[in-house]
Amino acid sequence: MKRAGKTPRFKRQRRLLVELPGMGKAGALERRPYPPGQHGQQRRKYSEFALQLEEKQKIRFHYQIREEQFRRFINKAKASKATNWVEALVNMLEKRLDNVVFRLGFAPSIPAARQLVSHGKVLVNGKKVNVGSALVKVGDKITLKPEAYDNQVYMQAKQSPRLPLPTFMSKDEVGGKEEGRMTDEPNLESVPFAFEPGLVIGYYSMRG
Template identity: 50%
Template sequence: MAKSTTARSRFKIQRALGVELPGLGKGGALARRPYGPGVHGNKRKKISDYAVRLKEKQKLVFHYGLREKQLVTYVKQAKKNTAGKPWMEVLLTNLESRLNNVVFRLGFAPSMMAASQMVSHGQVQVNGKKVDRSSYIVKEGDVVTLTEKGYNNQLYKQTQESPRFAAVPACYNVEGSDKKKATMVAAPLESDVPFDFNSQLVIEYYWKVK
């Protein structure tokens, strides 16, 4: 998990990338301005193709709470897939299937960092068994729930009172009126990524990685 960020630094990150990243938690509205952040942001300057691709890649790093080395590992794994699918599709499915992300997207935690904390504290169960690794990949048919301690966690209660998302992605079947149990019924898709994102630019950024 990437190191902790303050509310101010979270805003600055999103301001610099020009997009609201739900994984960083709920914050104020991200005002869009016709220039970049900082005292010199209103001075027009040409942005290189590399910088454009870098910013797009950084969206994945910050939203999913990864380090650059971790993302590169996921890229390498995706490129080695034997299913014949485009590697970018495999990459995004794997990122969306990480346990901390699943907990976050199900509305069990208010941010990716909070979801990772719940996982590491043993408050998340997959198929009735505790799993304490945020990087655990949830598969189709897996049932995700929290422990009793997890449902009593203030982070969980906070999210129930003020949901981060209006709805749960279609790849999950949420059961019960209390929405405390969910099954992954299909692999997450690129369309499930909850922020503006150009996958082609990331493909171009990592084209040399093998």
């Protein structure tokens, strides 16, 4: 599986001036809250295109999706009956199994969650699903294989949660093991960082 680019995750977040939780470890902007490079601390002038591009990149980098895959999600969102296709896009991205595993606190980042899924450690309604892009439905129960609860990835996430549990999910402990459930449909407010949907719409309205 290719990553969404080879630029170091902290540098990518500093360039966008926002922390993207899906990329993992916090602190990208703590010591250097300005873009990388020798001119990083100088005030930048943004064109409308640059603003639109950066807003789109926030979404893509947080969810760790390649550009061609991202465009497929956008085409599906535009083809939906949703009034706002960006909200339909967010709904699908938040329901991806790799993201759900991350948001439940079973992994410290989306790439780590994707690895758990691809290694067959994640169960949906008791059945193994090893495709990170599989969409979880409201009511679905998400658990890990018994041995995965002793996995270092899971233990790290449990000890240092990256995000609070979102309102569209619930989590309980059953028999000493955590299990999560999607209880509602995600919406624009489910995105765990600030972004402007209108800029994303503007970017793709000019480019098909």
